Amino acid sequence: MSNEKSDRYKRFYVEFKHFNINRTAWKVGEAEADHFAKVFFLQHADLKPQNLIVTEGLHDADVIFDMTETQVVSHVVLASAAKQSKSKLEIAPGFKLHGWLSSVCPRTFKENVLDECLAEGTRMYQDMLAAGDLKGARRVRWAMRFWMLRAVFGGFVTGAFMLLGRFRKTSD
Amino acid sequence: MNITKMEALVLQQLASAAGSELYGLEMVKASDGALKMGSVYVILDRLQRKGFVGSEREVLPPDAQRPPRRLYKITGTGARVLHAYEALQSAYAGGLTGAY
Numbered sequence: 325m326s327n328e329k330s331d332r333y334k335r336f337y338v339e340f341k342h343f344n345i346n347r348t349a350w351k352v353g354e355a356e357a358d359h360f361a362k363v364f365f366l367q368h369a370d371l372k373p374q375n376l377i378v379t380e381g382l383h384d385a386d387v388i389f390d391m392t393e394t395q396v397v398s399h400v401v402l403a404s405a406a407k408q409s410k411s412k413l414e415i416a417p418g419f420k421l422h423g424w425l426s427s428v429c430p431r432t433f434k435e436n437v438l439d440e441c442l443a444e445g446t447r448m449y450q451d452m453l454a455a456g457d458l459k460g461a462r463r464v465r466w467a468m469r470f471w472m473l474r475a476v477f478g479g480f481v482t483g484a485f486m487l488l489g490r491f492r493k494t495s496d
Numbered sequence: 497m498n499i500t501k502m503e504a505l506v507l508q509q510l511a512s513a514a515g516s517e518l519y520g521l522e523m524v525k526a527s528d529g530a531l532k533m534g535s536v537y538v539i540l541d542r543l544q545r546k547g548f549v550g551s552e553r554e555v556l557p558p559d560a561q562r563p564p565r566r567l568y569k570i571t572g573t574g575a576r577v578l579h580a581y582e583a584l585q586s587a588y589a590g591g592l593t594g595a596y
Contacts, residue, residue: 436541436551436566441533443563444521450562467533474534482542 417449417465418442418472425476433479441471499548499581505530506539507548507578510570517567519554540568548574 422442426434445468452461499507509523520536531539543549550571554564570578 433541436544437537440520440537440566443565444519444533447562447565448521471532471534474532475538478535478538479541482538 418445418468421469421472425472429476429479437475437479438472441468441475444468445471499546499577502531502535502539503543503548504578504581506536506543507570507574507581510549510568511575511578513570515569517552517569519565519567523568543574544568547571548577 419442422438425438429438445464449461449464449468452458452464505527506523509526510518520533520540524531524533524536540549540551544551548571549568551566551568554567556562556564
């Protein structure tokens with residue numbers, strides 16, 4: 325396994341002293357790195373390409389078995405050693421609700437109102453995260469959803485009154 | 497043309513900005529709780545459709561990590577309507593106190 329690949333995936337190489345083969349599972353001995361679990365139970369997926377292995381007893385770590393044609397296991401590559409080191413993808417707050425409301429609201433309303441609520445909320449959220457105010461950032465996450473719902477409700481009421489006004493004018 | 501109290505409040509803020517542009521959050525902060533984040537953009541949208549307010553997107557550098565805001569400015573018609581509204585309000589208040 326090249327260094328480039330290991331850097332890319334932030335994987336850790338662990339050398340094993342011994343291992344046993346138990347039909348569908350590879351029982352692997354102690355790892356040298358002391359911060360990993362002492363014993364790994366690696367399930368071997370023969371049918372999958374790249375010899376992807378699913379583990380038990382590890383913190384959500386993806387493991388790739390790196391083996392040669394002679395079935396000699398030299399080392400195991402771990403995607404992450406612990407939960408803390410695993411990167412987390414986060415969806416921008418309010419984005420899903422914004423997408424859904426945009427699909428049901430008129431385009432001009434979306435551009436003038438919903439996009440602005442999202443933009444302003446995202447900016448506030450980023451500012452609070454940058455300032456280390458996690459509590460405030462969490463508050464903004466929820467507040468911006470409330471702003472959007474309130475804006476849609478306000479827009480609906482305004483639209484209803486405008487229609488009513490037009491109807492009155494024509495009936496007069 | 498009728499305007500509501502809230503619309504007048506937004507127009508007053510834009511008029512007091514003396515020609516410069518304001519964004520929604522700025523107006524909410526300056527209103528001391530009279531305007532809310534959820535409603536200010538609805539009011540601005542309504543004023544825009546009436547032609548009292550103009551807007552444009554903020555120009556940010558290409559490497560900016562944040563979404564651009566919409567900046568609002570009062571139009572000439574908006575300023576005249578606000579002036580008429582204020583005159584009407586003062587006449588009404590004067591009528592109540594017996595000044596007229």
